[in-house]
Amino acid sequence: MLSFDSDDARYIAELAEYVAIPSISRDADRETMLAAARWLVEKLDFADARIVETGGHPAVVGEWLGAPGAPTVLVYGHYDVQPTGSLDEWITPPFELAVEDGRLRGRGVTDDKGPVYMVLEVVRQFMAQEGRLPLNVRFLFEGEEEIGSPHLPDYVRAHAAELAADLVISADGAMWRASEPSLSIASKGLLALDVVVTGANRDLHSGRYGGTVANPVHGLVQILDSLHDPDGRITVAGFDDGVAPLSDAERAEIAAVPFEDADYRAELGVQALHGQPGLSTLERLWTRPTLEINGITGGGWYTVIPHEASAHITCRLVPGQDPQAVAAAVEKHVLAQAVPGVRVEVRVEPGGVPAYTIAPDHPAIRAGRQALAEVYPGRDVLLARIAGTLPATVLFEETIGAKTLFFSFSTADELLHAPNEFLRIPRLREGMRAWEQLLRLLADGEHRLAPMNR
Amino acid sequence: MLSFDSDDARYIAELAEYVAIPSISRDADRETMLAAARWLVEKLDFADARIVETGGHPAVVGEWLGAPGAPTVLVYGHYDVQPTGSLDEWITPPFELAVEDGRLRGRGVTDDKGPVYMVLEVVRQFMAQEGRLPLNVRFLFEGEEEIGSPHLPDYVRAHAAELAADLVISADGAMWRASEPSLSIASKGLLALDVVVTGANRDLHSGRYGGTVANPVHGLVQILDSLHDPDGRITVAGFDDGVAPLSDAERAEIAAVPFEDADYRAELGVQALHGQPGLSTLERLWTRPTLEINGITGGGWYTVIPHEASAHITCRLVPGQDPQAVAAAVEKHVLAQAVPGVRVEVRVEPGGVPAYTIAPDHPAIRAGRQALAEVYPGRDVLLARIAGTLPATVLFEETIGAKTLFFSFSTADELLHAPNEFLRIPRLREGMRAWEQLLRLLADGEHRLAPMNR
Numbered sequence: 001m002l003s004f005d006s007d008d009a010r011y012i013a014e015l016a017e018y019v020a021i022p023s024i025s026r027d028a029d030r031e032t033m034l035a036a037a038r039w040l041v042e043k044l045d046f047a048d049a050r051i052v053e054t055g056g057h058p059a060v061v062g063e064w065l066g067a068p069g070a071p072t073v074l075v076y077g078h079y080d081v082q083p084t085g086s087l088d089e090w091i092t093p094p095f096e097l098a099v100e101d102g103r104l105r106g107r108g109v110t111d112d113k114g115p116v117y118m119v120l121e122v123v124r125q126f127m128a129q130e131g132r133l134p135l136n137v138r139f140l141f142e143g144e145e146e147i148g149s150p151h152l153p154d155y156v157r158a159h160a161a162e163l164a165a166d167l168v169i170s171a172d173g174a175m176w177r178a179s180e181p182s183l184s185i186a187s188k189g190l191l192a193l194d195v196v197v198t199g200a201n202r203d204l205h206s207g208r209y210g211g212t213v214a215n216p217v218h219g220l221v222q223i224l225d226s227l228h229d230p231d232g233r234i235t236v237a238g239f240d241d242g243v244a245p246l247s248d249a250e251r252a253e254i255a256a257v258p259f260e261d262a263d264y265r266a267e268l269g270v271q272a273l274h275g276q277p278g279l280s281t282l283e284r285l286w287t288r289p290t291l292e293i294n295g296i297t298g299g300g301w302y303t304v305i306p307h308e309a310s311a312h313i314t315c316r317l318v319p320g321q322d323p324q325a326v327a328a329a330v331e332k333h334v335l336a337q338a339v340p341g342v343r344v345e346v347r348v349e350p351g352g353v354p355a356y357t358i359a360p361d362h363p364a365i366r367a368g369r370q371a372l373a374e375v376y377p378g379r380d381v382l383l384a385r386i387a388g389t390l391p392a393t394v395l396f397e398e399t400i401g402a403k404t405l406f407f408s409f410s411t412a413d414e415l416l417h418a419p420n421e422f423l424r425i426p427r428l429r430e431g432m433r434a435w436e437q438l439l440r441l442l443a444d445g446e447h448r449l450a451p452m453n454r
Numbered sequence: 455m456l457s458f459d460s461d462d463a464r465y466i467a468e469l470a471e472y473v474a475i476p477s478i479s480r481d482a483d484r485e486t487m488l489a490a491a492r493w494l495v496e497k498l499d500f501a502d503a504r505i506v507e508t509g510g511h512p513a514v515v516g517e518w519l520g521a522p523g524a525p526t527v528l529v530y531g532h533y534d535v536q537p538t539g540s541l542d543e544w545i546t547p548p549f550e551l552a553v554e555d556g557r558l559r560g561r562g563v564t565d566d567k568g569p570v571y572m573v574l575e576v577v578r579q580f581m582a583q584e585g586r587l588p589l590n591v592r593f594l595f596e597g598e599e600e601i602g603s604p605h606l607p608d609y610v611r612a613h614a615a616e617l618a619a620d621l622v623i624s625a626d627g628a629m630w631r632a633s634e635p636s637l638s639i640a641s642k643g644l645l646a647l648d649v650v651v652t653g654a655n656r657d658l659h660s661g662r663y664g665g666t667v668a669n670p671v672h673g674l675v676q677i678l679d680s681l682h683d684p685d686g687r688i689t690v691a692g693f694d695d696g697v698a699p700l701s702d703a704e705r706a707e708i709a710a711v712p713f714e715d716a717d718y719r720a721e722l723g724v725q726a727l728h729g730q731p732g733l734s735t736l737e738r739l740w741t742r743p744t745l746e747i748n749g750i751t752g753g754g755w756y757t758v759i760p761h762e763a764s765a766h767i768t769c770r771l772v773p774g775q776d777p778q779a780v781a782a783a784v785e786k787h788v789l790a791q792a793v794p795g796v797r798v799e800v801r802v803e804p805g806g807v808p809a810y811t812i813a814p815d816h817p818a819i820r821a822g823r824q825a826l827a828e829v830y831p832g833r834d835v836l837l838a839r840i841a842g843t844l845p846a847t848v849l850f851e852e853t854i855g856a857k858t859l860f861f862s863f864s865t866a867d868e869l870l871h872a873p874n875e876f877l878r879i880p881r882l883r884e885g886m887r888a889w890e891q892l893l894r895l896l897a898d899g900e901h902r903l904a905p906m907n908r
Binding site: 026082083085146174176188190192194199200201202203204205206207208209210211212213214215217218220221222224225226228230232264268269270271272273274275276281284285288289290292293294295296297298299300301302303304305306309311312314316339340341342343386387388389412415416417418419420 | 480536537539600628642644646648653654655656657658659660661662663664665666667668669671672674675676678679682684686718722723724725726727728729730735738739742743744746747748749750751752753754755756757758759760763765766768770793794795796797840841842843866869870871872873874
């Protein structure tokens with residue numbers, strides 16, 4: 001067993017440095033992104049870590065290959081973070097790590113800086129205390145996960161040999177609940193697009209032109225309203241093509257997971273839940289595709305007929321859905337709704353990814369369950385699914401032929417992507433101990449990874 | 455005849471000073487609003503002009519009552535301006551008056567600083583060249599017209615005796631087209647309200663919560679889409695209560711006004727016009743109430759289910775509609791659309807105003823037509839309507855019992871309320887000459903105003 005610190009002071013201080021770098025992949029300049037990458041490189045000096053160019057924000061790679069004959073894992077994570085959203089909604093500044101009530105608050109602390117920090121600390125302690133790692137480990141930390149990893153595919157394809165591994169272990173992802181250790185066996189795919197509706201060649205006075213021209217906001221809301229029926233079913237023809245109905249076995253497996261709608265409603269502060277009828281909340285969350293309007297904007301709080309209105313939409317995809325086919329189906333539906341007098345454009349973002357799954361009896365899942373069981377004795381380790389998207393998983397399977405184990409100590413309720421993102425402090429040392437166990441189990445014993453023929 | 459300058463240089467220079475004061479009633483601080491008010495006071499030194507408190511932004515009043523036995527008019531206008539909207543869309547900075555292609559560009563130049571400047575210059579020249587005005591003139595310039603004149607009613611009610619007049623002449627408003635002189639015999643009322651839809655107690659990750667909760671943007675677009683049918687009819691029950699169908703006489707009067715849909719489409723850059731079926735464009739614009747979504751906002755361009763979405767709506771009202779009853783009808787309709795899992799709130803702005811009309815044979819209309827005919831010889835003076843709103847008109851009728859003549863040399867296409875607002879330079883001297891004629895005609899001859907019994 002490795003020896004970890006007896007309190008969290010050093011961990012928090014180091015993580016605070018990392019969170020202080022506002023590495024928002026959507027907005028930050030190169031110097032800021034480089035600062036976050038350099039922070040990682042410094043932690044991985046023993047693994048020949050280095051900053052590499054991708055065509056977008058740089059990535060960090062490294063490797064320690066001092067265990068010949070042992071399996072090799074590739075640890076994946078990201079150093080970029082989401083935009084802050086409205087600063088007014090943050091209790092404390094997003095890039096100043098706040099410690100409060102057993103939680104750390106700051107943008108990126110749980111997605112994905114904290115979870116990445118845990119594995120860095122574990123491998124550093126292996127080197128410091130044992131002089132070696134239990135197996136070969138490669139590292140890949142990207143800087144564009146929050147914008148859909150636009151440059152990762154080309155980079156990984158071009159460097160597949162340098163990234164070769166028997167398993168990818170992702171420090172990104174999240175356990176679905178703090179009270180029950182769990183491993184995810186699936187994540188949803190992602191497709192993002194904008195709908196832009198334009199009307200006249202300028203903003204018009206709402207009195208002097210009202211009643212004579214199509215208002216782009218009206219045109220947009222008509223389109224957006226047509227995407228679901230009032231019960232919450234997606235009405236886009238072809239959207240569900242290839243999606244298998246839930247089997248009885250899947251329904252039983254999901255029903256076995258403790259889940260109370262009343263608790264979920266209370267946590268979210270809503271009077272009622274909403275979505276496709278005939279399915280339980282967890283069935284919808286884990287197994288059904290979604291189409292959510294993330295943002296909408298047009299005009300302003302004064303008397304205009306705006307000349308443009310637009311919305312940002314993301315679809316979460318499940319196995320069987322092809323992102324390009326879904327994009328085409330949504331575009332066809334949207335364009336068919338356009339009223340005369342406005343122009344409607346659908347802008348599909350590049351980088352759509354299909355859903356991902358790993359078999360429940362894969363050695364990595366079995367090793368992961370045992371590692372969690374040792375850290376959380378007496379608690380069942382559940383097999384859950386990630387309703388979010390990890391684009392890298394599909395890519396690694398295609399390029400280096402390895403499955404991905406999600407091994408994150410983030411929790412789904414920690415305000416990922418929202419103001420006041422946080423991480424529970426006890427997770428720091430729990431996560432480190434679990435990573436230690438996982439690496440040992442994958443190296444030796446009944447869950448040992450079979451090294452590929454290379 | 456008064457003698458005016460032989461070119462516009464001095465007029466433009468003085469107007470540039472006035473436009474340079476960013477008197478945005480929605481945002482500006484007191485000192486900025488006072489600066490605009492002081493600029494007016496300086497121009498009206500002969501009329502004992504002074505700044506008066508209203509409880510909101512100050513107003514400017516003054517009077518020259520040196521024509522005993524002659525009628526009295528109250529000249530009304532406003533010194534406040536609309537917000538700029540996006541600065542990126544302005545060709546030149548909004549508060550630096552630009553001279554280009556026979557036009558002056560700047561926020562407020564045509565609504566209402568330029569039109570007010572014209573009448574100030576005329577009365578100053580009367581005093582300078584003739585030592586008197588043809589009739590008694592009072593002045594009232596407010597600083598809150600663009601935010602719905604919230605404090606004007608109380609001020610006018612409390613000072614009705616000081617503002618007493620036989621006619622109000624408004625330097626606000628706009629001719630509907632540059633090529634044809636016109637007078638307006640009606641303006642629409644206004645009702646503004648916000649619809650706010652709230653969901654969970656925070657923004658949620660669109661993957662980790664997608665498919666389980668009602669998305670407030672979805673809830674909002676469903677509500678907004680329900681306000682019109684696809685053809686553009688307003689579907690709110692009770693919205694039209696009290697609105698008379700168009701009479702054959704009105705339809706004939708409007709049909710006599712030259713108007714080409716093709717030209718209108720080309721000016722606006724749209725492929726098709728839109729609105730209540732069965733009516734001509736001008737009939738819709740001039741005589742039908744509207745409900746326009748001016749602005750919409752919620753979430754952002756990232757993967758969230760936002761916790762709130764909202765829209766700003768204004769309704770333009772026609773004779774027969776009571777603003778409070780319309781507000782109640784819209785609120786009832788909106789609340790009835792709320793889906794389970796979201797909260798819907800309707801916030802009606804105070805200060806709703808009904809529509810306004812003046813009879814086509816009122817002496818003021820007859821005098822105005824003659825004044826315009828003298829300035830624009832050979833061109834028909836049309837009777838038009840203002841599809842915009844002038845809240846002060848209804849107020850003056852209620853409080854001092856006087857009708858209002860709109861006598862503005864702004865034109866409806868001059869980007870009022872939008873970026874790149876402009877005023878046609880020739881309108882400066884045309885407007886001054888017309889004001890001179892109007893004041894002379896109202897004082898003497900067949901269109902002389904009958905002084906009220908006071």
